[in-house]
Amino acid sequence: MDAIIIGAAETDVLGRNPDQSVLGLNVEGGLRALADAGLEPGQIDGVAGAYSPHGVAHALGITPRWVDSTNVGGCSFLMHVRHAAAAIAAGHATRVLVTHGESGRSRAGTVPRPRDPQSWTGQFEEPYGAKPPYTRFTLPALRYLHDNGLDETALAQVVVAQRRWSSRVPRAGRRDLMTIDEVLAAPALAWPFTVPMICMLTDGGGGLVVTASEHATAEQLRRSVKVLGTGESSDPLLVAQVPDPVGDSAARRAADDAFAEARIGRSEIGHVMVYDAFAHLPLIGLECLGLAPVGKAAELVAAGETSPGGSLPLNTNGGGLAYTHTGMYGMFAIQEAVRQLRHEAAAQVPDVSTSAVLGYGGMFTASSVLILARD
């Protein structure tokens, strides 16, 4: 595959921004990505996003020849990059703008989501009090811990490790270092998940420009990041029916496809982003990526291998747990991978040239993986 990312940027404000709507956040994310790439809106002919990409195109004066409004939750933006790469290879577009904007905290210009008692979740989950993601996405965690001889300490270790990263990142929302005991002693919203094991809820957005080398200028190529491999899959809608998060799962299928396409081995990965709405996901995600044997990711985290200076730097912006989490975090995982590969990150990993990004969407319902690289 020849696809490259030539523009990547986040909104100026991450956190609380009641003065900007969802559309406004998408527009700002898109404009900043265009500026990063040195492009004008008129040079974009493809648009993608989980929130009204056609509306974003209109607001930016873009007339697209290709539109992708895939919305499977938080990993949608990884799929947008994958779909954009395919569209560019097919000649359906030359430069695709992917945007994200979400007013997760302030709810400015946010589409209301009333209960839907006829939906699968409305029938089989919500009547039990299982609507907030921290009561649903978290449900398989105890099983995972139990089957691997672990307890909630393993979840706390993830927070401890990621705070070591976020403490070095000025834009991160939660920057205080924490000890295991402090994490475990924090209020439990849904035991075993205490507040620091649960993602932030913020306003923000970002944008990416995807193209192919043949359409890029020398200056764009100089800072470009290659899309080496991609994958996506889906699983049942109800969390109880997900067969096994670390077994034959959407994330594992997406990872296997992405690595096969990238034609690189797991040992060549120098940096990892795993969608971490909750603290069990980095453990499960590392195992789905094949970067840790099943049940062994917690050992890597406890040994400091995912922390600064470790062999497998993970969620180096602090992740959804500590950097930002607007609701659909996937855009920010990609942004951090691009920054690391460009050697422009706040907590830069030395000499990094490959990154694996794993996203989840709709709890465990959907997953997508990108393998990114820089010469």
Add this chain to the structure above:
Amino acid sequence: MSGEPKPVPRPTPETRPYWEATQRRELVHHRCDGCGAGTQHPRAICACGSTDLTWTSCTGRGRLFSYVVVHRPEPAFADEAPFVLAIVELEEGVRMTTRIVDVPADPAALPLDMDVELRWLERGDVNLPVFAPAAPEGT
């Protein structure tokens, strides 16, 4: 009482047999006659390729597969917190999200793989299948 009513399921044409069975206090699952695999909600075609799928009774026995203890629920459920939100794996192999009732909302009382059995939670004119620790054999 909090202002917002607790949500109740509204059946679709596909799920009506499941919810009609709950009116009789019967728990059913959608079972493949080809390979025996089952799901809580209906499917058009089993993963094995079979279209012979039948609503079938469950024994109501299962095991505690996983859970969280919800301390901060959405407002409609504030009067019930803390409560045990669980995945139960039925004898038929089907996993479903449900509640564990008649037990302290305390991990010490909730070992994984504990045997559980069916109970019914009345919510207006809807019966929700929930589970409680199974009575010892022979009682």
